[in-house]
Amino acid sequence: MSEQADQRTQPTDEERVEMLETMLRIREFESRMRDNFADAEIPGFLHLYIGQEAMATGVCQVLEDRDYLTSTHRGHGHCIARGLDTARMAAEIYGKETGYCNGKGGSMHIADVEAGMLGANGIVAGGVPIATGAALSSKMRGTDQVAVAFFGDGALSEGAFHESFNQAAIWDLPLIGIVENNQYGEMSGIDEQHPPSTHDDLTIYGEPYGAHREQVDGMDVEAVYDAAARAVERARHGEGPSLVECVGYRFEGHHEGDSEFYRDDGEYEHWKSKDPVETYPERLIDEGVLTADEWAAMQAGVETELDEAIEFARESPMPDPQQAYEGLYADGGDHR
Amino acid sequence: MSLASRETEEMAVRDVINQTLDEEMERDERVYIQGIDVHGRGGTSNILKGLDEKYGRERVRNTPISEVSIVGSALGAAATGMRPVVEIMYCGFLGVAGDQLLNQVAKMRYMFGGKLDLPLVIRTKNVMGANAAAQHSQALHHWLAAIPGLKVVCTSTPEDTKGLFKAAIRSNDPIMLFEHGGVYNKTGQVPVEDYTFEIGEAAVEREGEDVTVVATQAQLWNALEAAEQLGEEGISVEVVNPRTISPLDTETIAASARKTGRCVVVDDTPLSYGTQSQIAADVSEEAFFDLDFPVQRLGIPDVPTPFSPSLENEILVDTDDIVDAILTLA
Numbered sequence: 001m002s003e004q005a006d007q008r009t010q011p012t013d014e015e016r017v018e019m020l021e022t023m024l025r026i027r028e029f030e031s032r033m034r035d036n037f038a039d040a041e042i043p044g045f046l047h048l049y050i051g052q053e054a055m056a057t058g059v060c061q062v063l064e065d066r067d068y069l070t071s072t073h074r075g076h077g078h079c080i081a082r083g084l085d086t087a088r089m090a091a092e093i094y095g096k097e098t099g100y101c102n103g104k105g106g107s108m109h110i111a112d113v114e115a116g117m118l119g120a121n122g123i124v125a126g127g128v129p130i131a132t133g134a135a136l137s138s139k140m141r142g143t144d145q146v147a148v149a150f151f152g153d154g155a156l157s158e159g160a161f162h163e164s165f166n167q168a169a170i171w172d173l174p175l176i177g178i179v180e181n182n183q184y185g186e187m188s189g190i191d192e193q194h195p196p197s198t199h200d201d202l203t204i205y206g207e208p209y210g211a212h213r214e215q216v217d218g219m220d221v222e223a224v225y226d227a228a229a230r231a232v233e234r235a236r237h238g239e240g241p242s243l244v245e246c247v248g249y250r251f252e253g254h255h256e257g258d259s260e261f262y263r264d265d266g267e268y269e270h271w272k273s274k275d276p277v278e279t280y281p282e283r284l285i286d287e288g289v290l291t292a293d294e295w296a297a298m299q300a301g302v303e304t305e306l307d308e309a310i311e312f313a314r315e316s317p318m319p320d321p322q323q324a325y326e327g328l329y330a331d332g333g334d335h336r
Numbered sequence: 337m338s339l340a341s342r343e344t345e346e347m348a349v350r351d352v353i354n355q356t357l358d359e360e361m362e363r364d365e366r367v368y369i370q371g372i373d374v375h376g377r378g379g380t381s382n383i384l385k386g387l388d389e390k391y392g393r394e395r396v397r398n399t400p401i402s403e404v405s406i407v408g409s410a411l412g413a414a415a416t417g418m419r420p421v422v423e424i425m426y427c428g429f430l431g432v433a434g435d436q437l438l439n440q441v442a443k444m445r446y447m448f449g450g451k452l453d454l455p456l457v458i459r460t461k462n463v464m465g466a467n468a469a470a471q472h473s474q475a476l477h478h479w480l481a482a483i484p485g486l487k488v489v490c491t492s493t494p495e496d497t498k499g500l501f502k503a504a505i506r507s508n509d510p511i512m513l514f515e516h517g518g519v520y521n522k523t524g525q526v527p528v529e530d531y532t533f534e535i536g537e538a539a540v541e542r543e544g545e546d547v548t549v550v551a552t553q554a555q556l557w558n559a560l561e562a563a564e565q566l567g568e569e570g571i572s573v574e575v576v577n578p579r580t581i582s583p584l585d586t587e588t589i590a591a592s593a594r595k596t597g598r599c600v601v602v603d604d605t606p607l608s609y610g611t612q613s614q615i616a617a618d619v620s621e622e623a624f625f626d627l628d629f630p631v632q633r634l635g636i637p638d639v640p641t642p643f644s645p646s647l648e649n650e651i652l653v654d655t656d657d658i659v660d661a662i663l664t665l666a
């Protein structure tokens with residue numbers, strides 16, 4: 001079992017409301033992407049974050065603007081939690097010139113380097129060494145910036161994860177690995193991808209590297225916040241890498257169009273009862289942090305924002321074809 | 337190639353791959369499949385659907401997401417009595433398995449004095465034109481073909497898919513088998529009988545007199561379409577399918593270029609250091625004095641594949657591009 005938290009870090013009420021809004025924004029953004037993809041408005045393919053909102057939200061809430069993160073093929077949630085503009089995200093996903101990558105990247109490659117967001121990534125575990133490098137550079141430059149690598153349970157099978165954590169441990173780097181355990185890598189369950197000794201606690205993979213380890217309920221944004229706060233604090237103070245496992249579920253298929261043949265009976269319903277976008281507002285209302293009216297207003301506000309974001313994406317121009325040859329090299333030189 | 341005397345059936349490339357693997361697994365129990373979600377989903381693009389039920393988890397093995405060991409463990413198994421068929425979902429993921437391909441698979445036999453057989457097939461797919469962005473959309477057979485010790489095959493038609501798959505699985509050398517996402521649903525006549533196409537032999541897919549087009553995979557289909565269009569205008573185009581990229585059948589390709597005196601090479605790899613350049617160099621060396629024009633190359637300009645349809649369409653080669661290239665030589 002993971003090391004137990006000795007002291008709980010509690011978000012302020014203001015932060016709690018902020019986290020609710022972030023989770024709602026992710027859910028609503030992703031739901032629109034799902035529907036518009038089904039309507040063939042969106043090219044390529046799409047991996048949605050629906051169900052996992054609490055993971056990105058809890059972690060990003062404790063980060064400072066100067067910190068770094070890397071993401072995955074399932075990256076929209078990380079971008080939104082980081083505070084990226086949903087209109088420019090939508091535009092990128094639609095392949096438009098106004099998108100974060102001017103249409104070069106699409107859903108799997110949204111990045112905003114100025115915001116410390118070093119990219120979604122189409123290669124499983126591809127972002128982990130990059131986050132390790134950001135952590136290294138923070139240390140070499142003598143700043144207190146930390147780097148967070150988000151990745152799935154499946155990524156723990158790649159050498160890239162192990163090599164990075166080994167290096168981060170030897171060099172005491174401010175690296176925080178967030179394992180988003182959504183029970184599956186594509187269509188294969190954890191039991192098919194990892195040995196039984198790890199099933200109850202995937203952070204065991206961090207043990208030989210001496211990483212600080214915590215496993216949390218990934219459907220509970222405050223539990224995620226708490227664990228992330230400790231990991232970030234340690235990293236900022238030179239205490240080396242951490243590995244935090246968020247245990248949760250994705251409610252959509254691996255990608256849109258997935259037949260989802262692999263789910264067990266009752267599994268979806270079990271996790272659905274923990275849906276953070278359903279349970280958290282109830283909790284905040286119960287605890288008097290938020291009124292029902294405020295919740296309704298928040299929903300209306302997010303809806304308007306996202307309607308405008310989609311409209312912006314739809315109305316933005318496609319990139320000029322000649323831009324295909326731009327942006328490959330720093331000297332701006334010809335592509336050949 | 338004449339199919340007249342043989343019994344054939346109409347099949348799509350995707351079904352040919354499935355059926356051929358099935359036949360080879362049935363024929364030889366050392367043949368097995370490993371890769372990500374090959375069991376259950378049936379591999380990427382569901383190509384392997386049904387093989388899991390027939391052969392079970394022992395012979396249709398789901399691996400963890402670990403390309404180094406997906407390739408490397410298959411190599412070890414091949415060295416010790418098994419005949420693995422590996423799936424790497426998208427060719428870009430070959431990068432993760434880089435050392436195993438470059439330094440182990442390609443060099444093992446030679447370094448050990450030629451003393452062991454490595455009956456290993458690594459299936460992967462080239463993808464272009466799917467708006468899948470740079471990491472999931474590229475063609476990489478040229479990259480592997482640049483490594484001595486790897487045989488590299490590109491499948492294009494239902495007929496060659498069957499012949500080349502059977503040859504690859506029965507070969508005692510490691511074979512990189514590149515499929516192409518753009519041809520999975522293409523259909524054509526496939527001989528029902530058991531047959532192999534020799535690794536290293538090209539085929540003339542369509543005979544012509546005026547110009548030779550050498551084309552692979554999706555571009556082969558575009559080239560055949562271009563030939564059809566130009567045929568109506570009285571230009572007779574010969575279309576050659578290399579089938580194997582390494583070793584390349586320079587003889588067949590150069591013979592065609594000598595006959596027509598004009599040659600266009602079309603392929604989905606980047607133009608610089610791409611397959612086109614190798615073929616153009618070979619044709620120039622072999623047929624220089626019979627050529628009326630320099631060999632023309634068509635391919636992807638040297639950029640990663642952009643996501644947006646407007647950008648990707650700009651860099652793709654299509655039938656019109658092939659027609660134009662042929663017309664500049666006419």
Ligand SMILES: Cc1ncc(C[n+]2csc(CCOP(=O)(O)OP(=O)(O)O)c2C)c(N)n1
Pocket residue numbers: 073074122123124151152153154155156180182184185186254372401403425429432
């Ligand atoms: C190196 C590499 N291998 C395989 C894939 C194909 N692939 C894309 S997502 C995925 C599953 C990843 O599972 P996990 O890390 O648990 O993330 P999740 O999709 O569950 O969020 C796979 C195998 C890939 N993108 N990169």
Ligand SMILES: [Mg+2]
Pocket residue numbers: 152153154180181182183184185186
């Ligand atoms: Mg997963």
